Amino acid sequence: MAVAVKPQTIEISADPMVPVPYRVLRVRRETPDTFTLELEALTSAFGHPSPVQTGEGSGVRAFAPGQFNMLYLFGVGEVPISISGDPAQPEVLVHTVRAVGAVTRAICALKRDEIVGVRGPFGSAWPVAEAVGNDIVIVAGGVGLAPLRPAIYHLLNHRHEYGRVALLYGARTPKDMLYKRELSEWRGRFDIQVEVTVDAARPDEWRGNVGVVTTLISRANFDPFHTTALVCGPEVMMRFTILELQKRELRDDQIYISMERNMKCAIGFCGHCQYGPNFVCKDGPVFRFDKVRELFGKREI
Amino acid sequence: MEMLDRLLAEHPFFKDLDPRYIKLIAECARNVTFKAGDFIFREGDPSNKFWLIRSGKVSLEVFAPGRGPIMIETLGDGDVMGWSWAVPPYRKQYDARALELTRALEFDALCIRGKCDEEPKLGYELFKRFAQIIGQRLQATRLRLIDIYGGRS
Ligand SMILES: Cc1cc2nc3c(=O)[nH]c(=O)nc-3n(C[C@H](O)[C@H](O)[C@H](O)COP(=O)(O)OP(=O)(O)OC[C@H]3O[C@@H](n4cnc5c(N)ncnc54)[C@H](O)[C@@H]3O)c2cc1C
Ligand code: FES
Numbered sequence: 001m002a003v004a005v006k007p008q009t010i011e012i013s014a015d016p017m018v019p020v021p022y023r024v025l026r027v028r029r030e031t032p033d034t035f036t037l038e039l040e041a042l043t044s045a046f047g048h049p050s051p052v053q054t055g056e057g058s059g060v061r062a063f064a065p066g067q068f069n070m071l072y073l074f075g076v077g078e079v080p081i082s083i084s085g086d087p088a089q090p091e092v093l094v095h096t097v098r099a100v101g102a103v104t105r106a107i108c109a110l111k112r113d114e115i116v117g118v119r120g121p122f123g124s125a126w127p128v129a130e131a132v133g134n135d136i137v138i139v140a141g142g143v144g145l146a147p148l149r150p151a152i153y154h155l156l157n158h159r160h161e162y163g164r165v166a167l168l169y170g171a172r173t174p175k176d177m178l179y180k181r182e183l184s185e186w187r188g189r190f191d192i193q194v195e196v197t198v199d200a201a202r203p204d205e206w207r208g209n210v211g212v213v214t215t216l217i218s219r220a221n222f223d224p225f226h227t228t229a230l231v232c233g234p235e236v237m238m239r240f241t242i243l244e245l246q247k248r249e250l251r252d253d254q255i256y257i258s259m260e261r262n263m264k265c266a267i268g269f270c271g272h273c274q275y276g277p278n279f280v281c282k283d284g285p286v287f288r289f290d291k292v293r294e295l296f297g298k299r300e301i
Numbered sequence: 302m303e304m305l306d307r308l309l310a311e312h313p314f315f316k317d318l319d320p321r322y323i324k325l326i327a328e329c330a331r332n333v334t335f336k337a338g339d340f341i342f343r344e345g346d347p348s349n350k351f352w353l354i355r356s357g358k359v360s361l362e363v364f365a366p367g368r369g370p371i372m373i374e375t376l377g378d379g380d381v382m383g384w385s386w387a388v389p390p391y392r393k394q395y396d397a398r399a400l401e402l403t404r405a406l407e408f409d410a411l412c413i414r415g416k417c418d419e420e421p422k423l424g425y426e427l428f429k430r431f432a433q434i435i436g437q438r439l440q441a442t443r444l445r446l447i448d449i450y451g452g453r454s
Contacts, residue, residue: 141449141450144450170450172448197375199448199450200371201372202368202369202370203362203372203398203400206372209375211375212445215441219377219378233449234449234451236447236449237449
């Protein structure tokens with residue numbers, strides 16, 4: 001009878017509208033309102049006990065840095081959340097969630113062994129392949145570091161393929177910073193420039209920079225003619241970051257941004273996420289800036 | 302002297318400034334070093350100097366009773382520090398403390414103001430440059446006011 005279950009399983013997980021159940025392995029508190037969840041597919045429930053096996057129906061899905069999943073809580077709702085883990089280790093699905101409303105608050109309150117539905121991965125990716133041979137400058141604000149972390153893992157896993165790498169990160173206060181332990185580990189490496197800044201701090205709690213993240217751009221080491229910039233954060237932050245990158249002679253087609261406009265179906269059906277001629281869910285969330293320049297910064301689209 | 306001229310000429314702050322003016326300004330400058338922890342100036346001090354930071358890091362701080370010092374800005378390599386020498390009441394509004402060993406060019410503002418009075422064109426060139434610095438700081442401050450990391454869109 002087990003044989004009869006198998007094709008059905010594949011059908012279920014192949015339907016992009018049907019969430020697949022994942023179990024919470026671990027929850028880590030990053031800041032007072034932001035949590036990182038590690039999830040594992042409930043593969044055994046579908047008759048697939050062997051854990052690491054990527055592909056349709058195995059429960060383990062490869063993803064590209066920058067892609068997102070729809071996380072579904074029964075009776076509460078569904079929200080798009082970027083994947084924040086290492087693309088080389090897709091067997092553990094990692095998401096970093098900031099509690100801002102009903103669904104994200106409920107996700108942040110999940111405990112070990114509880115179940116969350118997952119659809120995905122969806123969307124476009126950071127151009128880590130196209131950027132091979134270039135210097136990379138990454139600019140992140142607040143929780144915007146989460147969708148960039150898979151790209152950082154990829155760059156560090158393939159460090160020899162890239163030129164200089166600079167990571168510039170701004171948060172409101174030292175307490176609002178994500179991934180503090182990792183940031184200081186990366187700072188200790190010789191092959192990546194890490195600059196972190198906060199809006200204000202007491203000298204006894206913070207030894208880094210104070211000032212807004214855009215002020216770090218003039219300090220980053222990169223060759224403007226051979227650089228790819230990856231930017232993620234609130235839209236105002238991205239707008240001013242792009243201005244500073246342009247001052248450093250970067251062209252718009254060297255700059256990539258991630259647009260977190262809200263969505264529903266995530267597969268290009270409903271039109272909920274429409275952004276000019278683009279659907280954020282399938283053309284985005286990562287866009288090359290010259291492709292969305294005309295729309296960017298508009299009040300309502 | 303020669304050496305100071307060159308340091309100034311290479312600094313982006315003095316980009317495209319007439320070498321004649323560079324020479325004049327250099328007469329008001331000297332090299333200084335601050336150890337980590339040194340106060341460079343304190344709030345309320347008369348503002349008769351400004352600095353071009355060559356290397357190191359300095360924090361501008363406000364002392365809030367009951368909360369202690371709060372860092373409101375850090376400045377580093379290549380930054381210009383201090384503009385209150387240019388406008389009345391010529392007083393420092395913050396504390397400035399070296400966070401690490403910091404080397405800088407220190408300018409005597411009275412000397413500079415004297416040169417500017419003699420050479421109004423130099424005054425114009427300098428104030429244009431300081432206006433840009435003040436504008437940048439103002440913009441950075443406004444961005445922090447709107448709390449750019451807080452909301453998502
Ligand atoms: C592609 C994509 C990737 C995302 N990745 C992450 C992530 O990695 N981590 C994370 O914490 N969040 C992420 N988000 C945002 C997340 O989806 C929203 O916070 C979530 O949908 C809010 O739902 P809610 O029911 O908790 O709150 P709601 O009650 O729906 O909203 C609460 C408040 O948040 C505002 N809000 C909701 N969604 C957004 C949004 N997308 N942009 C701006 N403001 C919004 C609402 O206007 C409201 O003020 C991402 C969004 C997109 C589109
Ligand atoms: S979310 Fe439905 S079309 Fe994009």
